[in-house]
Amino acid sequence: MHRPEILQRLTRVIADSTTAPPDAAGVTEATSLESFGVDSLILIDLIFDIEQEFGVKLAAEELTAMRVMGELVSHLETRLAG
Amino acid sequence: MDAGAETSRSETLDAAVAAPGANAAPARNRTRVRRPPGWIKRALMRHVVPEVAFVVLRTLRLSWRIRESGRAHYDAAVASGRAPVIAFLHGRAFMLLDTIRDRPRRCWFSMCSPSLDGDAMTKLEEKLGFDVVRGSSGAGGLQAIVDIIRSVRDRPGAGACLAVDGSRGPRGQVQGGIISLAQRTGGFVLPVTVSASSAWIFRKAWDRTLIANPFARVEVVFGEPLPVPPKLKAPEFDRLRLELESRLVALQAEADALSGRGDTEPVRAA
Numbered sequence: 586m587h588r589p590e591i592l593q594r595l596t597r598v599i600a601d602s603t604t605a606p607p608d609a610a611g612v613t614e615a616t617s618l619e620s621f622g623v624d625s626l627i628l629i630d631l632i633f634d635i636e637q638e639f640g641v642k643l644a645a646e647e648l649t650a651m652r653v654m655g656e657l658v659s660h661l662e663t664r665l666a667g
Numbered sequence: 668m669d670a671g672a673e674t675s676r677s678e679t680l681d682a683a684v685a686a687p688g689a690n691a692a693p694a695r696n697r698t699r700v701r702r703p704p705g706w707i708k709r710a711l712m713r714h715v716v717p718e719v720a721f722v723v724l725r726t727l728r729l730s731w732r733i734r735e736s737g738r739a740h741y742d743a744a745v746a747s748g749r750a751p752v753i754a755f756l757h758g759r760a761f762m763l764l765d766t767i768r769d770r771p772r773r774c775w776f777s778m779c780s781p782s783l784d785g786d787a788m789t790k791l792e793e794k795l796g797f798d799v800v801r802g803s804s805g806a807g808g809l810q811a812i813v814d815i816i817r818s819v820r821d822r823p824g825a826g827a828c829l830a831v832d833g834s835r836g837p838r839g840q841v842q843g844g845i846i847s848l849a850q851r852t853g854g855f856v857l858p859v860t861v862s863a864s865s866a867w868i869f870r871k872a873w874d875r876t877l878i879a880n881p882f883a884r885v886e887v888v889f890g891e892p893l894p895v896p897p898k899l900k901a902p903e904f905d906r907l908r909l910e911l912e913s914r915l916v917a918l919q920a921e922a923d924a925l926s927g928r929g930d931t932e933p934v935r936a937a
Contacts, residue, residue: 601898625809626904629847632813642817645809 586665588614591639591658598638599623602630614655625649639665712783717790720761724791728765730881731863736925737889741857744892749853750819753828754845755860756915756934757874758838760830762861766887767828768795774825776815778802778844780834803834812844816851827852831911836873839935841912846904849895858890858914862922868930875930886925890918 596612603621623631632643641664651657702708744751755763767775777792779785780803789799798818802811819825827848831841849856863879863886879885893911896903912935919934 622901624901626843626847627901628809629812629816629851633816633851645813649809 586662588658588662591661591665592654594638595635595654595657595661598634599631602627602634612654614653614658616654618651618653618657635661641665709783709786712787713790716787717794720787720791721794724761724765724795727879727881731879731883731885733766733885733887734925735887735889736921737891740889740891741859744853744855744857747853749855751826752845752849752853752856753826754831754841754856754858754911754915755828756832756839756919757830757836758872758876758930759861759919761876761878762863762885763859763887764792764795764797766861767859768797774798774822776800776818776825776827778808778811778815778829781807782834785834797828808834808842808844812847816848819848819852831915832874837935838874839912839916839933841908841915843904843908845911846895846899846907849893850897850899854897855892855894856911857892858911858918859887860890860915860918860922861885861887862919862926862928864926864928866928875932877930884926886922888918888922888925890914 592612592614593609596609599621600609603623628645628648632645632648636642639661641661643660647660648657651660741751753767775797776799777797778800779789779792781801782803785801785803789801792799800811800814800818802808802814815827819827829845829848831845832839833842845856861877863877864884865880866883867878867880869876869878891914893907893914895907899907916934923930
């Protein structure tokens with residue numbers, strides 16, 4: 586799966602979970618995860634939504650360490666390739 | 668020099684350095700208290716306390732006259748075929764563990780804090796047959812909730828139970844983890860509490876742990892299940908958390924009224 590596709594699907598997943606749904610067109614790899622209003626409880630939603638969407642199991646620590654969408658995209662790209 | 672002489676000299680030194688005019692009380696406060704070395708305390712908490720607590724709990728339970736109210740709520744929830752998620756307050760956890768374990772379920776997951784107190788509680792719960800995941804609202808709690816969700820989903824017939832007012836309080840204030848857990852597993856939270864006609868209350872503990880005296884009448888009260896939809900936005904999530912909190916407070920009042928006693932302090936800390 587290519588990075589733009591991962592980013593697009595990830596944006597959709599985040600829009601479903603967060604209090605501040607992103608404007609899909611404006612989301613880039615530099616967009617901060619914090620800007621979506623992701624708190625610790627939304628993180629749990631995200632972990633399972635990402636698992637459902639991509640089939641990748643993330644640990645809470647991995648996700649909390651990420652600051653921007655690009656890091657999450659890279660992580661998923663690596664896991665999906667492996 | 669023997670230990671007694673050493674203690675006596677340190678007390679004298681403490682008194683000697685007290686500020687002029689200070690009364691005797693502050694000097695006494697500075698008297699060295701001999702505490703067990705860390706490794707002894709750790710060994711006691713990890714190996715002795717759980718064994719003793721297990722025997723005490725089992726022995727006390729044999730003498731208690733236990734009555735259950737609202738049991739139909741539990742039975743209906745289990746009959747639904749969905750994984751039950753049970754919520755209770757820390758102060759009543761010790762008495763409820765054995766009651767919950769008695770439910771006809773193959774496997775119960777619970778969460779204990781990664782502290783030394785948590786080590787003792789983990790060992791006790793494992794002896795009672797629980798599968799314990801370590802974590803708390805302060806440390807590793809997020810991952811612990813994720814792990815419990817995955818475990819409950821992977822084990823058909825499993826349920827989860829949590830003391831919901833954090834690992835260190837405030838007493839009676841429900842943390843959000845239980846809602847996330849229910850969202851992703853059975854879709855409901857079943858509140859439960861307990862009270863007793865006569866009991867010891869650990870007044871200095873933040874959670875005011877209550878343990879029924881031998882031969883006490885014990886009232887276990889199950890509340891109505893609180894439905895939790897799989898998808899929630901923040902305001903709805905918080906509304907459900909507060910709703911569960913209110914239900915637990917009301918349930919505690921009901922259990923206390925049934926037992927004719929309970930704790931005189933409010934369930935919810937200010």
